[in-house]
Amino acid sequence: MAGELRRLRIVVLVIGMFGVSCTRADDVVAISSKVLNGYARPKLPDGSPKPQTYAFGEGETIGGIRIDPTIDRMKFLDVARVAATALAKEGFYPTRSADDTDLLILVYWGTTRAEEEGGGRNNIDLIHQADQAQDAANLMLKDAGNAAEKKAALEMEAEANSQMIAGLAGRYAENVRQEALDMRNVAILGYDSWWLKSENQMSGGPLGYQRADLLSELEQDRYFVVLTALDYRLLATKRKSKILWEAHISIREHGNQFDRRLADMMAKAQPFFGKGSNGLQHLEMPAEGNVELGAVKSLGEVPAPAQPAK
Secondary structure, eight states, X not given: OTTOXXXXXXXXXXXXXXXXXXXXXXXEEEEEEEEOTTOOOOBOTTSSBOOEEEEEEEEEEEOOSSOOHHHHXXXXXXXXXXXXXXXXXXXXXXXXXXXXXXXXXEEEEEEOOOOOSSHHHHHHHHHHHHHHHHHHHHHHHHTOOSHHHHHHHHHHHHHHHHHHHHHHHHHHHHHHHHHHHHHHHHHHHTOHHHHHHTTTOOSSHHHHHHHHHHHHHHTSOEEEEEEEEXXXXXXXXXXXXXXXXXXXXEEESTTOOHHHHHHHHHHHHGXXXXXXXXXXXXXXXXXXXXXXXXXXEEEXXXXXXXXXXX
């Protein structure tokens, strides 16, 4: 989407009655929100937040590496309906017309992808085997009693050295790939403040343990939703993209179902919409819930913003 201008479908939700059914609570949701480009929530004369109107825009969907019906069957409007309930509780309401719209809220959702297992173990095994072969070759060379035995030992040593180089190269490539995947997940999940805080702490000490916790979260599959609010009028009239605020919400995939946890994720993120969260926040999840909402109508199309969500 970056670098090009295409049409973007926007919708307005008409919210009806909803109900929630609860079962259990055993997880935490990670939330990171920030305001950008000088955005400050408008105030009413009494100092309370002024209601703002919005239309939804369909952002990118990122799938996981496994089949997961609890998120694979979810469509843009399914996610938007649930987000609309939480937004309304913070004074953000669906617009009635394109001429009376303050924000365009892009909705991104999906599953971050963890590194596939297998390759790392193979290279570690290769390095271990090469190390053993080098030791054996050195011992054989030390005990060589003639030219033939010395030649065999040198050949064994050369093969072990080649095996070690291959293993180390493979391990290095894995580390580069994992670093790139971690950085991608940092951007999607909004973990940048935590990442920067513990960047040079790999082990030992409080920050080292925080770093280990961070990597543990980044290197597991996580459900996420990102809401990115843009200045609708600026986009519609001048074709310029200006992000005003964004909210990143995520929860681990293992042990959860996206369609059943989405409402709880949004409810926890609700107080941070249009505000800064002061870094990454981890909040205990409530019991699972199901939400039913009303009908949907379309506002038409506007140009897509020039940049996707971070």
